Amino acid sequence: xxxxxxxxxxxxxxxxxxxxxxxxxxxxxxxxxxxxxxxxxxxxxxxxxxxxxxxxxxxxxxxxxxxxxxxxxxxxxxxxxxxxxxxxxxxxxxxxxxxxxxxxxxxxxxxxxxxxxxxxxxxxxxxxxxxxxxxxxxxxxxxxxxxxxxxxxxxxxxxxxxxxxxxxxxxxxxxxxxxxxxxxxxxxxxxxxxxxxxxxxxxxxxxxxxxxxxx
Ligand SMILES: [Zn+2]
Numbered sequence: 283x284x285x286x287x288x289x290x291x292x293x294x295x296x297x298x299x300x301x302x303x304x305x306x307x308x309x310x311x312x313x314x315x316x317x318x319x320x321x322x323x324x325x326x327x328x329x330x331x332x333x334x335x336x337x338x339x340x341x342x343x344x345x346x347x348x349x350x351x352x353x354x355x356x357x358x359x360x361x362x363x364x365x366x367x368x369x370x371x372x373x374x375x376x377x378x379x380x381x382x383x384x385x386x387x388x389x390x391x392x393x394x395x396x397x398x399x400x401x402x403x404x405x406x407x408x409x410x411x412x413x414x415x416x417x418x419x420x421x422x423x424x425x426x427x428x429x430x431x432x433x434x435x436x437x438x439x440x441x442x443x444x445x446x447x448x449x450x451x452x453x454x455x456x457x458x459x460x461x462x463x464x465x466x467x468x469x470x471x472x473x474x475x476x477x478x479x480x481x482x483x484x485x486x487x488x489x490x491x492x493x494x495x496x497x
Pocket of ligand 1: 438440
C-alpha cells in the first residue's frame with residue numbers, strides 16, 4: 283500500500299526537494315554511485331543523482347536496514363579512492379541504493395536514463411526468434427527484497443526471460459517495464475503487436491490450437 287502511494291505520488295508531481303544533512307542539491311551521481319554502477323555485472327543499474335538519494339521523501343516506507351544512516355552517508359559520499367568501507371556497511375549501502383533506484387526509475391529523470399540504456403540494449407535482447415532481437419527491459423518478480431533475481435521483460439512478446447544477472451529484482455520492481463512500455467514503445471507498435479505470433483503449420487496448413495484439438 284505504501285509502495286502504491288509512493289509510486290502514484292512520484293508520478294503525479296515531484297515534491298519540493300528536502301535535502302537532509304546539509305547536503306547541497308546536486309543532480310550528478312556521487313563518487314560511490316559512479317563506482318558501484320561501473321562494477322562488473324552492475325550495468326542494469328542507472329546512476330541515481332545525489333539530490334534524489336538525499337531527498338527524505340524518497341526514503342518513505344523503506345524497510346529498516348542495518349546501519350541505514352551510515353549506508354546513506356556512504357552512498358552520498360564524494361570521496362574518491364581511499365580504503366574500502368567495512369563489508370557489512372558496503373552491503374547495506376548496495377541494498378539501500380537498489381531500493382531507491384527502483385523508485386528513481388519511475389520518475390521522468392529515471393525513465394530517461396533507462397530509455398538511453400534500453401536504446402543501447404544494455405539489458406540484453408529477447409531470445410525469441412520472432413522478436414528479432416528486441417531489447418529487453420529489467421523487471422523484478424516482486425517489489426520486496428529477496429524474492430528473486432532481476433528478469434528481462436520483452437515488450438514485444440510480453441514474456442519474461444532469465445538474465446545472467448543475480449541482482450535482486452526489487453532494485454527494478456514490478457512496475458517499471460510496463461510504465462516504460464506505455465510511455466515509450468506503444469507509440470511504435472500500437473496497442474499490441476500480434477504480427478510476431480508464431481503460427482504452427484504442417485505442410486502449410488495451420489494447426490488448431492490446443493483447445494481445438496481432439497487427439
Ligand atoms: Zn520477445
